[in-house]
Amino acid sequence: IDHYAVYGNPVKHSKSPQIHAAFAEQTGQQLHYRAHKVELGRFAEVATQFFEHGGKGLNITVPFKLDAFEFADQLSGRARRAGAVNTLAIQEDGTIYGDNTDGVGLVRDIHDNLGWDMQDRRILVLGAGGAVRGILGPLLKQGPSHVLIANRTEEKAQKLAQQFEKLGKIAGGSYAGLASAQFDLIINGTSASMSGDLPPLPSHILSNDGCAYDMMYGAAPTPFMRWAAGETAWAVSDGLGMLVEQAAESFCIWRGVRPDTKPVIELIRQSLS
Ligand code: ATR
Numbered sequence: 001i002d003h004y005a006v007y008g009n010p011v012k013h014s015k016s017p018q019i020h021a022a023f024a025e026q027t028g029q030q031l032h033y034r035a036h037k038v039e040l041g042r043f044a045e046v047a048t049q050f051f052e053h054g055g056k057g058l059n060i061t062v063p064f065k066l067d068a069f070e071f072a073d074q075l076s077g078r079a080r081r082a083g084a085v086n087t088l089a090i091q092e093d094g095t096i097y098g099d100n101t102d103g104v105g106l107v108r109d110i111h112d113n114l115g116w117d118m119q120d121r122r123i124l125v126l127g128a129g130g131a132v133r134g135i136l137g138p139l140l141k142q143g144p145s146h147v148l149i150a151n152r153t154e155e156k157a158q159k160l161a162q163q164f165e166k167l168g169k170i171a172g173g174s175y176a177g178l179a180s181a182q183f184d185l186i187i188n189g190t191s192a193s194m195s196g197d198l199p200p201l202p203s204h205i206l207s208n209d210g211c212a213y214d215m216m217y218g219a220a221p222t223p224f225m226r227w228a229a230g231e232t233a234w235a236v237s238d239g240l241g242m243l244v245e246q247a248a249e250s251f252c253i254w255r256g257v258r259p260d261t262k263p264v265i266e267l268i269r270q271s272l273s
Contacts, residue, residue: 003054004033004254007043007068008061011035015268016059019247022267023259031056031255043067051090057254058088059247065100065130072098081164082134087250099253102131103138105246106187106215106239111142113241113265116185116211118142124183125149126199126224127190128156128172131215135189136160140168148183150175151190152199175200182207186228188214193222206231215239219272240272241265 006016012035020033038046043064050058060068065084069075072085073095079085085098110116123144125132128151140147146169151157157172164170184207192199193216206212212228217238221229228236244265252258 002031002056003050004031004057004059005036005050005055006033006059006061007036007038007047007064009037009040009063011037011061014061015243015271016061016247018271019244019264019268020251022264023248023251026259026263027255027257029255029257038064044071047071047088051096056090057250059250060086060088062130065134068098072096074098076100078103078137081137081167084130084134086134086246087253089253097253099250100134101246101249101253102134102242103136104249105244106135106213106242107138107142108245108249108261109237109239109241110185110213113245113261114211114213114235114237116213116235118144118185120145121184122182122207123147124178124181124186124205126186126188126201127151127192128153128160129189129191131191132189133160135187135215136164136170137167139187140164140170144168144185146170148173148181150178150199178202178205181205182210184210186210186212188212188216188222188224191216193218193224196223198223198227201227203231206233209234211235211237213237213239215242217243217272240269244268 014035068085076099079100082100087099149157149172154174161172212233217240
């Protein structure tokens with residue numbers, strides 16, 4: 001039986017084993033997938049052992065996506081642009097392929113599952129950390145009229161925007177600079193929700209049919225989702241669908257089969273409450 005795992009720290013609350021077990025059952029694939037906590041600084045060592053012992057593929061979560069990027073022998077274009085790897089796969093010749101499925105996971109959830117069109121829309125992305133870097137490439141491919149990255153540390157947003165300016169119209173700024181702007185879609189990619197915080201957003205920043213997406217998820221709506229509902233957003237979503245979609249893309253890389261994500265999103269949703 002083929003072995004897979006997710007490496008992270010912490011990793012105890014990871015939904016990935018449940019998601020991949022559901023994909024395997026649905027597609028009739030035989031595989032074993034577990035969550036493994038890796039000590040800080042030991043990623044390369046533990047991953048090397050995993051593949052030497054016949055492991056087929058890994059998912060990588062916080063804080064090892066950069067280590068995985070460096071670990072891979074070959075990189076997909078989107079992993080190179082993201083500067084981070086969340087999926088590793090051993091190839092026929094024994095070399096390790098690194099990919100990043102986070103951005104495509106976000107876009108599939110927003111476009112295919114939620115049905116929010118991003119073409120010619122004004123998009124605001126909150127945060128300029130690793131999570132945001134991973135999604136900018138696939139987001140710009142959707143053809144938004146422009147993307148603005150707002151971040152507490154303005155400089156980080158500007159630097160990040162510069163790195164993606166070849167792919168579309170994108171700029172970086174501060175929250176204070178948002179005062180009179182309007183957007184059709186706001187994506188929260190900050191880690192503020194984890195500490196129950198909300199980035200400082202002005203009122204009336206969402207257009208009439210504006211949507212709000214939090215890349216975080218949980219049993220209850222996040223502070224950002226509650227803020228958006230209060231601003232009478234046209235629609236609001238958390239990031240559970242993104243989680244399942246990025247997993248589906250990884251599963252497809254490993255097994256060559258694309259699972260149906262809808263029932264799995266529902267399954268994981270039920271297990272949250
Ligand atoms: P990740 O890999 O999850 O993106 P990260 O690289 O540490 O983690 O980035 C966290 C992001 O959330 C950053 O953009 C951070 O803003 P700064 O760059 O200014 O630090 C943002 N963030 C975290 N807590 C926040 C809060 N309470 N309000 C606003 N932004 C916050």
